[in-house]
Amino acid sequence: MQPQVNNSHQLMRIRLWYGLLLLVVGIFVIRLFYLQVIRHDYYQKVASSFQHKEKEIPAERGIILAHSGDTNTPIVLNETLYTLFADPKYVKDIKQAASKVQKIVGGKSSDYEKLMSQDTRFAVLAKKLTRDQKDQITNLKLTGVGTREAVFRTYPQGQLAAQLLGFVDDSGTGKYGIEQALNNDLKGTPGELKAVTDAQGIPLASNKDNTLKDAQPGKQVVLTINLGIQQQLEDILKQGLDNAKASSGSAVIIDPNSGAIKAMANLPTYSPAEFYKVSDQSVFTNAVVSSPMEVGSIMKTLTTSAAIDSGAVNRNSTYYDPSHFQIDGYTVKNIEEDGGPGIRSIADILQLSLNTGATWMLMQMGGGQINEKARVTWNDYMVNHFQFGKLTGVEQGYESEGTVPDPVKGFGLNIQYANTAFGQGTTETPLQMVSALSSVLNGGTYYKPHLVDSLIDGEGNTTVIKPSIVRSNSIKPATSQDIKELMEYVINKNHLLYGMQNLRPEYSIGGKTGTAEIAKPGGGYYDDRFNGTFIGFVGGDKVQYVIMVRVNEPKLSGYAGARTAAPIFVKLANMLIDSFGVTPKSS
Numbered sequence: 001m002q003p004q005v006n007n008s009h010q011l012m013r014i015r016l017w018y019g020l021l022l023l024v025v026g027i028f029v030i031r032l033f034y035l036q037v038i039r040h041d042y043y044q045k046v047a048s049s050f051q052h053k054e055k056e057i058p059a060e061r062g063i064i065l066a067h068s069g070d071t072n073t074p075i076v077l078n079e080t081l082y083t084l085f086a087d088p089k090y091v092k093d094i095k096q097a098a099s100k101v102q103k104i105v106g107g108k109s110s111d112y113e114k115l116m117s118q119d120t121r122f123a124v125l126a127k128k129l130t131r132d133q134k135d136q137i138t139n140l141k142l143t144g145v146g147t148r149e150a151v152f153r154t155y156p157q158g159q160l161a162a163q164l165l166g167f168v169d170d171s172g173t174g175k176y177g178i179e180q181a182l183n184n185d186l187k188g189t190p191g192e193l194k195a196v197t198d199a200q201g202i203p204l205a206s207n208k209d210n211t212l213k214d215a216q217p218g219k220q221v222v223l224t225i226n227l228g229i230q231q232q233l234e235d236i237l238k239q240g241l242d243n244a245k246a247s248s249g250s251a252v253i254i255d256p257n258s259g260a261i262k263a264m265a266n267l268p269t270y271s272p273a274e275f276y277k278v279s280d281q282s283v284f285t286n287a288v289v290s291s292p293m294e295v296g297s298i299m300k301t302l303t304t305s306a307a308i309d310s311g312a313v314n315r316n317s318t319y320y321d322p323s324h325f326q327i328d329g330y331t332v333k334n335i336e337e338d339g340g341p342g343i344r345s346i347a348d349i350l351q352l353s354l355n356t357g358a359t360w361m362l363m364q365m366g367g368g369q370i371n372e373k374a375r376v377t378w379n380d381y382m383v384n385h386f387q388f389g390k391l392t393g394v395e396q397g398y399e400s401e402g403t404v405p406d407p408v409k410g411f412g413l414n415i416q417y418a419n420t421a422f423g424q425g426t427t428e429t430p431l432q433m434v435s436a437l438s439s440v441l442n443g444g445t446y447y448k449p450h451l452v453d454s455l456i457d458g459e460g461n462t463t464v465i466k467p468s469i470v471r472s473n474s475i476k477p478a479t480s481q482d483i484k485e486l487m488e489y490v491i492n493k494n495h496l497l498y499g500m501q502n503l504r505p506e507y508s509i510g511g512k513t514g515t516a517e518i519a520k521p522g523g524g525y526y527d528d529r530f531n532g533t534f535i536g537f538v539g540g541d542k543v544q545y546v547i548m549v550r551v552n553e554p555k556l557s558g559y560a561g562a563r564t565a566a567p568i569f570v571k572l573a574n575m576l577i578d579s580f581g582v583t584p585k586s587s
Contacts, residue, residue, distance in 0.1 A: 059188030060151065062218030064165065064178060066225040067453070073227055076165060076179075079154040082129040082147040084137060086116045090144030097142050101125060104136045116144075127170075128152060153179075155273050161230055163286040164264060164451070166397060167272040175275075176284045178451065180397030182221060185455060191215030220456040224260035229253060229580055233263040236571045237549075241267055244532070244564035245555035250287045251568065252430050253576070256438030256537070256546045258467040259447030261394070264288045264431075289394055292402035292427035293550070296514030296561065297353045298535040299423030301487060303361055304346060305440045306381035309479040312364035315486070318345050321356050327370065328415040332359050335559070350486055350512060351493045358421040370414040375407035378417060385474040386436035387446060388428055395451045402427045423514055424525075430548045433535055439474040440483050441543040446471040484543065487511055487536065498566035506584040508543065509573055511536025513561030518553070529553055532560030534569040538576050540583040545576050 064076035084105065091097050098112035105126045115123045127150070129137070134147045153168045166177025174183035192213040233251055241249045252264035266287045270278050278284065285291065307313045321344040324333040334354050349357030359370070366374025382388045382404050389404035404426050405416050419425035428436075431449055439446035448468040455463045475483075487510025495503055498511075514533035517525035532551040537543045547569055554564040576582055 057191030057213075057215045058151070058172075059190050059215040060217040061153070061168065061172070061188065062186040062220045062456075064186075064221045064223065066161075066223045066227050066230070068227040072222050075155070075157050075161065075223070075225075075227070077154050077156060078151050080131075081127070081150055081152050082131070082134040083124060083150045084126040084129055084134075084145070084147055086123045086125055086146075087121050087144045088116050088118055088123060089121060091116050092143055097145055100140055100142065101137070101145065104133055104140075105129065153272070155271075157227070159269050159271050160227070160234065161225060161265065162269045162272045163266050163284065164225070164396070165272055166284070167275040169275075176397045177286060178221065178223070178395055181395040182452070186218040186221065188218035188458075189216040217458040219458075221452060222454045222456070223451055224255075224262065224453045225451065226262050226580065229576070230263040230265065232575050232579075233572060234265045234267075234269075236568060236575065237265055238267055240549075240564065240568035240571070241551060243556075243567070244551050246532075246551045246553060246564065248287075248553075249549070249551040249568075250291075250430055251547070251549045251572065252288045252434055253545050253547050253572065254431075254434045254438055254449060256442045256447075256543050259435065259438070259449045260453070260467070261431075261449055261451050262545065285398055286396055287550075288430045289392075289396045289399045290429070292400050292429045292432075293531060293533075294424050294426065294516045294519065295428050295433055296423040296516030296531070296533050297355075297358075298433065298512050298514035298533050298548075298561075299421070299426075300350055300353065300358050301483060301512050301535065302381070302386055302436060302440065303358045303378070303421045304350060304486065305475055305479055305483050306378060306385070307361035307364060308346075308482055309385075309475040310365055310377055310381070312377075313346060313361055315346055315482040318343055319357075319360055320344075321348075321354060321360070323356060325356055325359050325418070327359070327418050328412050330415045332356060332415075332418055347486055347489050351490050353513065355422045359418045362418060362421040370418060372408060375413060375417045378421065379404065379407040382420070382426070385446075385471065386432075386439070387470060388426070388432060388436070392431060392435060392449050394431060394449050400429055402429055402432060423516060430550055434546045434548045436474075437535055437537075438543075438546045439471070440480055441537055441546060443477045443480045444473050444475045445469055446474045484508070484510060484537075491536070494562070497562050498570055500570045504574075504577065506540075507577055507582060508539045508541075508585060509536065511566070511569055513559065513566055515559045515561040530560040532563065532565040534561055534565035536569050536573065538573045538582055540585045544582055545573075547572050 061078055063074055063078065065072040066075045094113055094116045098109045098116060101112050102109040112125055115125055129147065137147055164177050166175055166179035168179055169175050172187065174180045174186060179186065233253060237249060237251045248267060250266045253262045255262060268283055270283050308315060321342060323338060323341045324331055332355055334356055338352050338354060344354065344357060348354065362374050362378055363369050365377040389401055391399050391401045405420065407413065407417065416425050435449045448470050450465060452465050454465060488508060491509050491511050492503065512535055516531045516533060518529040518531060519525055532554055534549045537546045539545065549565040549568045551560060551564040554560050556563050
C-alpha cells in the first residue's frame, strides 16, 4: 500500500508545479501582451529615442571681402578650431587629467581641476585649440575628456577696419558693425540630420529612415571699402592723433556720386579676433556712425548752402559785419583774428569762419532777422534736405540719428538756432555730415551711404547693391557749383595754416575747419575743452571723394580744427590724389 501513497503525493506535487508553471507563463504572456500591444506605442517611442538621433548641421557663416585693386580680398574668413570639454562624472583622476591637459593647452592645472570638479555634465576647459592640440588630447585617451569641432572667425588683415566689421560672439551671433547689421544674411540656415543609429550611436547610412536637410551657407558680403585707402587712412589718423596729443578720433571717406563708403576708422581700436579681451566695450562702437557731436564751424558749409539755395543770399552778397550780435540776451561773437567790424562777403564767412556771418545768413532766411520763418527754413534744410536727425540706414549696428532742435517749440529758440548755424546746439555724426555735403557737392542728389557692394549666395549668384537715392533735389546745381568754389577758396587762402605747403592747382581741393566747444553735462560749455573737425573734398572736374576728420580734445594750443584735424585731411587728400585715381581737371 505504501508505494501507492507515495505515487499519489508525487502526482500532487507534479500537478502543483505544473500549475505554478502555468501561472508564471500566464503572467509572462499577460505582461508581454501588455507591453507589446497595450503599451506598444509608448515603448516604440522610447526605443526610437535611443536609436533615432537628431542633430543640427551648422551652416557656414558667409565670408566678408573688400576691394583691393581689381580684385576682392577676404577681410573676414572662417577657421575650424576645437573646444576642449569634460564630463566630470566620468573623469577618473581629476588631478592627473588636469596635469596632462595643461601640458598641451597651457594655463594652470588648478583651473582645469576646478572646472572638472563642477557639478555639471559639460564643462568647457578651453577654446580655439588647433588640430595638433586636438590630436594630442585625443591620443591621451582620457575618459570623460573630449574635443568638439567649432568654427571661429579669423581676420587676415588683423585689426584693420575692426569697428566697421564687428565680431561674432560665442553663440554665433554677429555683434556690432557689419556682422550685426547683416547677421541674417551672413549666418545661413542650419541643416538637420535625423538618423537611425546602432548601439554606439553611429548612423546606419543605408537605413531608409535617415533624413537629411542640407545646411545653406551664409552669403558672402563684398564691401565698398578699398583696403588700400582703409589702411592708409588708419595710419594717417593714428599719426595725426599722436601729433595732436589726442586719445581718440575718427575719419571717413565717401564717394559722393554713389554714397559708397571707401574707408572709415576710429581710434582707439581693438582686435576682433580677441574681442573677449576688451574691458571697455565702448571701443566696439563705430563712432563715425554712432557718436554724434556738435560739429562746430564745418556746419557753415551747409548753412551757406541753405542760404544761397533758398535765395536769401547769393554767392556775391556782402554785408556789414559788426563782429558781434546780441540775441535773446546772449552775445554771438567771432574769434579774435576776424579783423573786427567791416564789410564782409560770403567767401569771408567761410574763410575767416565768422560766427556772426553764419548768424547773418540765418537772419536773411527770415527776411532780415531771426524769427520763426528763419528757423523753419533752416530746420527744413537740416532735416529734409540734409537728412539730419534721421538714421542713414548704413549697414552698421548702433547707428545714432543725432539731434535737431524744434524750430517752433521751446524757449530761447532764436539764440539756439543762431548756434546751430555755426554747428553748436545740434548734433550730427561724421557720416551724416559727409553724406549731406556729398549731396551739395554732387549737384543735389542725396545718396544713402552704404558699405555693401554686393552679396553672393551659396550657389554663386551675385546681387549687386545699386546706389539708393534718398532725395534728388537737396540743393540746386548752381548752388552746388558755388559751394564747391567757395570751399576751394578757403583752401587757397588757408593752405599754409592747414599744413599744405604746396597747392596742387591741377586738382580741385576744398575744405572747412571746425573747432567745437564741448558741452557741460549741466549746461553751457567748457572754456578749455574742444573737438577739432575738418570736412572737405578732392577731385578734378567733379568731386570724387568727400572726407571728414574728427579729433577729440587735442592737447595742442590754437584752434583745434586748423591745428589738428586739417593736417590729417591734407595728408588724406594727397594720398587719394597720389594713389587712388583722382582725375585732374580738364583745363
